[in-house]
Amino acid sequence: MKMASSVLVTALIAALCLPAFSAQAQTASPILQRLDANNDGAVSRNEIVAASAKLFARLDVNGDGVIDEDETEWLRDAIMDRATAMQARLGNQMRRLDASGDGKVSRDEFRDRRLFFDLADRDGDGKLSDPEFLVIRGFMVGR
Secondary structure, three states: OHHHHHHHHHHHHHHHHOOOOOHHHHHOOHHHHHHOOOOOOOOOHHHHHHHHHHHHHHHOOOOOOOOOHHHHHHHHHHHHHHHHHHHHHHHHHHHHHOOOOOOOOOHHHHHHOOHHHHHHOOOOOOOOOHHHHHHHHHHHHOO
């Protein structure tokens, strides 16, 4: 569990700091990639309509055809719960990075931690392929 938490937070930090790992990731945002249901490299009006309908269905928790105040409050609570969990993970990771125990993470302490990369590089080739990166990204976002 301790190692998994460390990997998750390290993955978050790395995802925010490292450049994209594929040509496709460099040219299309992850949101556009998710909207592009037929993977043709573009998002059509129909794909936007379908994504909008899917989002509405997810937000209409009780399925009554409207998003009411209770559902909005539920969504707010879910977002806050996730943010609180991420804050806790980040705090734990920062404590783990602080090898000297002085309450601060020096540049050297930060640079010395490459657990994320070493775990993600399954084939040991010194590079992260799309599938390797997506596995770690899945752990990071809980999918």
